[in-house]
Amino acid sequence: xxxxxxxxxxxxxxxxxxxxxxxxxxxxxxxxxxxxxxxxxxxxxxxxxxxxxxxxxxxxxxxxxxxxxxxxxxxxxxxxxxxxxxxxxxxxxxxxxxxxxxxxxxxxxxxxxxxxxxxxxxxxxxxxxxxxxxxxxxxxxxxxxxxxxxxxxxxxxxxxxxxxxxxxxxxxxxxxxxxxxxxxxxxxxxxxxxxxxxxxxxxxxxxxxxxxxxxxxxxxxxxxxxxxxxxxxxxxxxxxxxxxxxxxxxxxxxxxxxxxxxxxxxxxxxxxxxxxxxxxxxxxxxxxxxxxxxxxxxxxxxxxxxxxxxxxxxxxxxxxxxxxxxxxxxxxxxxxxxxxxxxxxxxxxxxxxxxxxxxxxx
Amino acid sequence: xxxxxxxxxxxxxxxxxxxxxxxxxxxxxxxxxxxxxxxxxxxxxxxxxxxxxxxxxxxxxxxxxxxxxxxxxxxxxxxxxxxxxxxxxxxxxxxxxxxxxxxxxxxxxxxxxxxxxxxxxxxxxxxxxxxxxxxxxxxxxxxxxxxxxxxxxxxxxxxxxxxxxxxxxxxxxxxxxxxxxxxxxxxxxxxxxxxxxxxxxxxxxxxxxxxxxxxxxxxxxxxxxxxxxxxxxxxxxxxxxxxxxxxxxxxxxxxxxxxxxxxxxxxxxxxxxxxxxxxxxxxxxxxxxxxxxxxxxxxxxxxxxxxxxxxxxxxxxxxxxxxxxxxxxxxxxxxxxxxxxxxxxxxxxxxxxxxxxxxxxx
Numbered sequence: 001x002x003x004x005x006x007x008x009x010x011x012x013x014x015x016x017x018x019x020x021x022x023x024x025x026x027x028x029x030x031x032x033x034x035x036x037x038x039x040x041x042x043x044x045x046x047x048x049x050x051x052x053x054x055x056x057x058x059x060x061x062x063x064x065x066x067x068x069x070x071x072x073x074x075x076x077x078x079x080x081x082x083x084x085x086x087x088x089x090x091x092x093x094x095x096x097x098x099x100x101x102x103x104x105x106x107x108x109x110x111x112x113x114x115x116x117x118x119x120x121x122x123x124x125x126x127x128x129x130x131x132x133x134x135x136x137x138x139x140x141x142x143x144x145x146x147x148x149x150x151x152x153x154x155x156x157x158x159x160x161x162x163x164x165x166x167x168x169x170x171x172x173x174x175x176x177x178x179x180x181x182x183x184x185x186x187x188x189x190x191x192x193x194x195x196x197x198x199x200x201x202x203x204x205x206x207x208x209x210x211x212x213x214x215x216x217x218x219x220x221x222x223x224x225x226x227x228x229x230x231x232x233x234x235x236x237x238x239x240x241x242x243x244x245x246x247x248x249x250x251x252x253x254x255x256x257x258x259x260x261x262x263x264x265x266x267x268x269x270x271x272x273x274x275x276x277x278x279x280x281x282x283x284x285x286x287x288x289x290x291x292x293x294x295x296x297x298x299x300x301x302x303x304x305x306x307x308x309x310x311x312x313x314x315x316x317x318x319x320x321x322x323x324x325x326x327x328x329x330x331x332x333x334x335x336x337x338x339x340x341x342x343x344x345x346x347x348x349x350x351x352x353x354x355x356x357x358x359x360x361x362x
Numbered sequence: 363x364x365x366x367x368x369x370x371x372x373x374x375x376x377x378x379x380x381x382x383x384x385x386x387x388x389x390x391x392x393x394x395x396x397x398x399x400x401x402x403x404x405x406x407x408x409x410x411x412x413x414x415x416x417x418x419x420x421x422x423x424x425x426x427x428x429x430x431x432x433x434x435x436x437x438x439x440x441x442x443x444x445x446x447x448x449x450x451x452x453x454x455x456x457x458x459x460x461x462x463x464x465x466x467x468x469x470x471x472x473x474x475x476x477x478x479x480x481x482x483x484x485x486x487x488x489x490x491x492x493x494x495x496x497x498x499x500x501x502x503x504x505x506x507x508x509x510x511x512x513x514x515x516x517x518x519x520x521x522x523x524x525x526x527x528x529x530x531x532x533x534x535x536x537x538x539x540x541x542x543x544x545x546x547x548x549x550x551x552x553x554x555x556x557x558x559x560x561x562x563x564x565x566x567x568x569x570x571x572x573x574x575x576x577x578x579x580x581x582x583x584x585x586x587x588x589x590x591x592x593x594x595x596x597x598x599x600x601x602x603x604x605x606x607x608x609x610x611x612x613x614x615x616x617x618x619x620x621x622x623x624x625x626x627x628x629x630x631x632x633x634x635x636x637x638x639x640x641x642x643x644x645x646x647x648x649x650x651x652x653x654x655x656x657x658x659x660x661x662x663x664x665x666x667x668x669x670x671x672x673x674x675x676x677x678x679x680x681x682x683x684x685x686x687x688x689x690x691x692x693x694x695x696x697x698x699x700x701x702x703x704x705x706x707x708x709x710x711x712x713x714x715x716x717x718x719x720x721x722x723x724x
Contacts, residue, residue: 084649086448087478116449117481119645144610157667159676164667172607174614182610184603216673235596241546241682244663245534248506248544252536252659253650259666283481287446288615297614301606304621305519305526311578314521320603 011337018360019336020045022346023060029353030067031074032096040098047130048338049331050324052185054194055130058342061349062266063096063127069270071263072096072126078103086115089254090122094273097128097265101147101278105134108282109141116287121254122278125149127265131171132185132321138282139173139181142291146281147171148246152262155189156230157240161216163230165243165259167193168250173321175285177295179302183321188243189231196222196231201341226267251277373699380722381698382407384708385422391715392429393436394458402460409492410700411693412686414547416556417492420704423711424628425458425489431632433625434458434488440465448477451616452484456635459490459627463509463640467496470644471503478649483616484640487511489627493533494547494683500644501543504653506536508643510608514624517551518592519602523578525592527621529555530608535683537647539657541664545683550605551593558584558593563703588629613639 023041028034040063048056066072076095080088088107092100104120111118128134131147138145151166169192173183187193191210199206200222213219214228225231233239251258256277263274285294302319310317338346343361350357385403390396402425410418428434438457442450450469454462466482473480490496493509500507513528531554535545549555553572561568562584575581576590587593595601613620618639625636647656664681672679700708705723712719 082650084478085476086480087649089650114447115477116446117479117643118448119479121650144615157670157679159673159679161671161673161676164670164679172603172610174607174610182606184600184607186600186603190597234600235552237682238546238548238596241534241548244544244682245536245546247663248534248536248660249645252656252663253506253645253647255651258659258663281479283611283615285615287449288444288451288483289617294614297620298610301609301614301620305522308519308526309523311521311523314523317519317521317526320599320606 011339012343012361013335013337014360015335016045016049016332019048019057022355022357022360023057025355026060026064026349026353029355030064032067033075036096036099039102040096043098043102043129043133046133046328048336048342049328050130050132051327052130052132052324053339053342054192054198056342058345059127059129061345061352064349064352066126066265066270067096071268071270071272071274080107086111086117087119087121090120092122092125094124094126097126097276100125101128101134101280102137104278105137105145105147105280105282108280109138109143112143112282112284117281117283120280121250122280123254123256124273125256125276125278126274127151127276128278130185131169132173132183132324134280135171135173135185136181136183139175142175142285144174144283144285145172147278148250149276149278150247150251150256150259150262151276152264153259154193154226154231155233155240155243156212156216157233158237162214163226165233165240165247166262167231168243168246170242170246174298175295176298176302177292179299180319180322180325182298182302182319183324185321186234188234188239188246190234190239191231193226193231196225198339198341200225201344246279249279254279373701374705374723375697375699376722377697378407378411378694381410381419384717384719384722385419387717388422388426388711388715391717392426394429395437398458398461401464402458405460405464405491405495408495408690410698410704411690412492412494413689414492414494414686415701415704416554416560418704420707421489421491423707423714426711426714428488428627428632429458433630433632433634433636442469448473448479449481449483452482454484454487456486456488459488459638462487463490463496463642464499466640467499467507467509467642467644470642471500471505474505474644474646479643479645482642483612484642485616485618486635487618487638487640488636489513489638490640492547493531494535494545494686496642497533497535497547498543498545501535501537504537504647506645506647507534509533509640510612511638511640512609512613512618512621512624513638514626515621516555516588516593517595517602517605518574518578519595520599522592524576525588527595527602527605527609528624529593530605530612532604532608536660537657538660538664539654541661542681542684542687544660544664544681545686547683548596550596550601550608552596552601553593555588555593558587560701560703562587563706608641611641616641
């Protein structure tokens with residue numbers, strides 16, 4: 001991320017509640033209910049507080065275009081269409097990905113409460129933003145959470161010339177006791193496509209191991225993506241294999257669109273549903289051991305890692321999610337430093353909808 | 363793997379049934395029941411048929427040492443010690459990792475049959491070999507399988523000087539229709555420690571991104587591992603994060619030993635239990651959609667990947683596990699070409715137990 005952070009002068013500091021209310025205003029203006037608007041704003045603004053700017057409010061302009069085009073239904077209602085003791089299949093009714101995904105994760109947690117573990121598969125979803133948001137919903141419920149989703153292919157596989165799999169994100173979160181909870185949120189490509197787009201928007205080059213050109217040769221030119229380049233899979237066959245696993249759980253098993261059947265949420269026809277799939281899993285800690293005991297054991301693991309000897313030049317060993325949670329604490333008191341590409345998208349959105357961004361970006 | 367394959371002349375061709383009966387003979391000779399011996403031999407020999415020689419019969423000599431030392435109980439009986447509608451906790455009673463893990467995966471599948479999904483956590487396990495074996499047990503039951511385990515730290519984390527996490531393996535398997543099933547079996551380090559040991563045994567150097575020396579600098583010398591080197595995590599924070607996830611599911615939640623509490627199965631005191639944890643998950647496809655429909659959808663995904671344009675110099679794009687399943691088909695008809703380091707360990711085992719390896723290695 002460091003390489004694509006723009007000069008400080010181009011950052012815009014925003015207060016978290018102001019950014020949130022701007023998102024709600026934009027969504028309600030295009031006909032989304034205030035409840036669904038708030039849910040969506042929560043996901044996007046929380047993501048920005050983590051510093052995961054590729055998947056936060058930057059994407060709202062694109063979602064609004066799909067709402068205006070009808071590909072995302074402003075009054076869509078996610079529904080459980082099949083269920084058992086420890087699972088549900090949810091049809092997202094092509095509503096906002098955040099609305100359906102929050103519904104699905106809540107459904108998983110409700111089932112896990114009695115069954116111990118639950119899986120919820122989703123079809124007719126749209127792009128759901130940061131996978132970590134849904135996984136981390138489990139933390140305050142003393143549960144362990146997982147979230148994953150498929151997407152249109154943008155990622156190479158060993159032996160392929162172009163894209164074969166989506167960058168299929170995966171997230172995991174678990175609570176701890178006196179230590180911070182842990183959260184992993186990752187694309188199964190070396191980096192998420194959003195980082196390449198961000199570099200292109202900022203006129204930067206990218207590291208040589210992120211992208212392959214149309215002949216599957218390494219390239220540092222982010223502007224080739226996605227039309228004439230594919231992302232590299234994380235660690236070769238491993239990231240590719242994890243993407244296949246996610247495609248299986250989020251699409252093959254749920255009835256969602258598979259691989260190339262998915263429509264691009266950012267480039268595809270805004271009047272058509274994208275057909276994304278997703279999957280959510282919750283484990284109810286209390287079913288397995290007293291929550292206090294689990295938390296104590298998590299703290300033990302975390303403290304062991306924190307206290308391990310540091311490499312030369314390193315002051316800390318971070319747990320997964322620790323940087324994001326620290327950024328969030330800071331953002332809640334000091335505001336968020338939005339990078340230039342995010343500000344540009346928010347300005348564009350304000351222009352599209354004739355909204356006043358000035359009171360947010362002071 | 364290619365880099366550490368030894369010259370052909372040093373390979374030994376063995377028939378699969380012969381290798382299997384040798385393993386059973388060795389295990390029964392040290393007091394393991396014939397049923398448990400057969401289960402263990404199935405896991406190890408299947409792993410060799412896949413060409414995953416780092417985790418197959420090569421390890422049997424080490425397991426036998428632990429059986430003789432008492433750290434692995436020859437008459438141990440894995441038991442369900444707690445359970446709910448969609449989960450169990452299994453105490454492995456420090457029996458062979460293969461015996462406990464097969465029991466645990468079967469328990470997960472039995473629960474998933476009615477609940478749709480099930481999680482089984484294991485404590486008091488030992489090293490369980492190839493994670494993929496247990497995940498792939500789901501295939502013939504028309505289920506999706508997962509397996510994972512923790513281990514003593516051997517893997518670096520961003521910012522650490524030495525090892526912080528185990529190479530915590532993860533596996534996933536799912537059936538297909540007319541196409542081969544898919545199976546992912548991976549360490550969360552760049553490569554499993556076994557590949558480094560194999561290179562050291564064969565006197566080879568290793569690629570520069572596998573290992574860090576005691577000062578966290580890249581090294582190509584496999585002999586430094588594990589005492590003065592740590593494995594690199596897969597893709598930096600992502601592999602490290604996945605290892606933390608596995609530690610949570612396989613150890614924190616199960617009551618198993620966590621991280622440095624685990625004893626090395628290969629170097630630790632053979633009279634003491636290693637305390638490994640593991641976790642298994644099964645999803646019963648039939649709960650979600652007709653199995654035939656699922657298989658047709660898997661075939662669609664697989665064929666789409668197979669038919670994607672190939673990179674220059676590439677003839678095929680393999681699905682996860684496809685290479686292993688093709689190797690197995692060949693091994694079942696033509697025998698297995700055991701690499702030198704595996705043969706050396708089998709010879710050592712035959713010597714230890716006064717068994718005749720000659721009739722196996724013709």
